[in-house]
Amino acid sequence: MNIIITKNVRKIYRMGENNVYALNGVDFTVKEGEFVAIVGASGSGKSTLLNLLGAMDSPTEGEIFVRGIPLAQMSQNEQTIFRRRNIGFIFQDFKLLPVLNVYDNMVLPLKLDGRKIDREFAEMLLKSLGLQNKREQTPYTLSGGEQQRVAIARALITRPAVVLADEPTGNLDSRTGMEVIGLMKILAQKFYQTLVVVTHDEEVAQTADRIVHIEDGKICQEGESI
Numbered sequence: 037m038n039i040i041i042t043k044n045v046r047k048i049y050r051m052g053e054n055n056v057y058a059l060n061g062v063d064f065t066v067k068e069g070e071f072v073a074i075v076g077a078s079g080s081g082k083s084t085l086l087n088l089l090g091a092m093d094s095p096t097e098g099e100i101f102v103r104g105i106p107l108a109q110m111s112q113n114e115q116t117i118f119r120r121r122n123i124g125f126i127f128q129d130f131k132l133l134p135v136l137n138v139y140d141n142m143v144l145p146l147k148l149d150g151r152k153i154d155r156e157f158a159e160m161l162l163k164s165l166g167l168q169n170k171r172e173q174t175p176y177t178l179s180g181g182e183q184q185r186v187a188i189a190r191a192l193i194t195r196p197a198v199v200l201a202d203e204p205t206g207n208l209d210s211r212t213g214m215e216v217i218g219l220m221k222i223l224a225q226k227f228y229q230t231l232v233v234v235t236h237d238e239e240v241a242q243t244a245d246r247i248v249h250i251e252d253g254k255i256c257q258e259g260e261s262i
């Protein structure tokens with residue numbers, strides 16, 4: 037089953053007199069449980085596509101379905117709720133709250149959504165990510181790899197169907213980056229989540245089930261990783 041479907045998606049930014057076609061007719065599907073890497077040059081439209089898939093922004097034209105739900109017809113409020121319940125986000129710069137410790141950063145999405153914390157699941161996530169002894173620490177006392185593992189825990193605590201990651205290894209050295217992507221992959225398989233990762237890193241892309249190349253706002257090549 038396709039958990040993500042985009043149909044002829046265009047995202048056009050108006051810049052003064054000019055139109056910038058950030059995405060220019062993207063037809064793209066992702067199967068449930070699949071791990072897809074999106075690669076392409078700077079400015080090719082990767083982050084724009086990820087933001088649209090995560091209902092952070094709306095396309096200028098075309099349709100996007102996630103779990104069969106058409107995102108474009110939602111109000112902003114509905115999109116926010118949809119995001120909180122269905123999507124986990126992981127960013128290059130972690131985006132942890134500096135005043136909160138590891139545990140509180142992790143459970144924040146549940147609190148924002150007024151949901152109960154499943155303590156057993158929270159403990160399991162901390163353990164799986166090697167953070168059980170770090171729960172009281174604030175982000176600035178952690179290494180980059182540890183901070184990204186906290187961000188992964190925060191993305192997964194809501195048990196999202198889809199995890200979207202924008203250059204999740206971009207701020208990490210290559211060994212730590214491969215460890216982080218390995219953990220993301222193991223956990224996505226464990227929870228039967230669909231994983232879409234934007235990356236510049238060929239080694240990271242090769243860990244995916246499929247690599248999708250974007251050029252000038254269009255998908256130009258798709259293929260299984262080798």
Ligand SMILES: Nc1ncnc2c1ncn2[C@@H]1O[C@H](COP(=O)(O)OP(=O)(O)OP(=O)(O)O)[C@@H](O)[C@H]1O
Pocket residue numbers: 049050051056057058076077078079080081082083084085
């Ligand atoms: N808010 C915006 N207003 C105007 N143009 C934008 C905006 N956001 C993105 N763009 C343009 O859209 C195109 C695609 O941008 P996008 O950020 O998706 O690229 P990217 O492939 O993720 O690049 P990078 O690898 O450098 O992050 C670029 O030409 C960019 O300048």
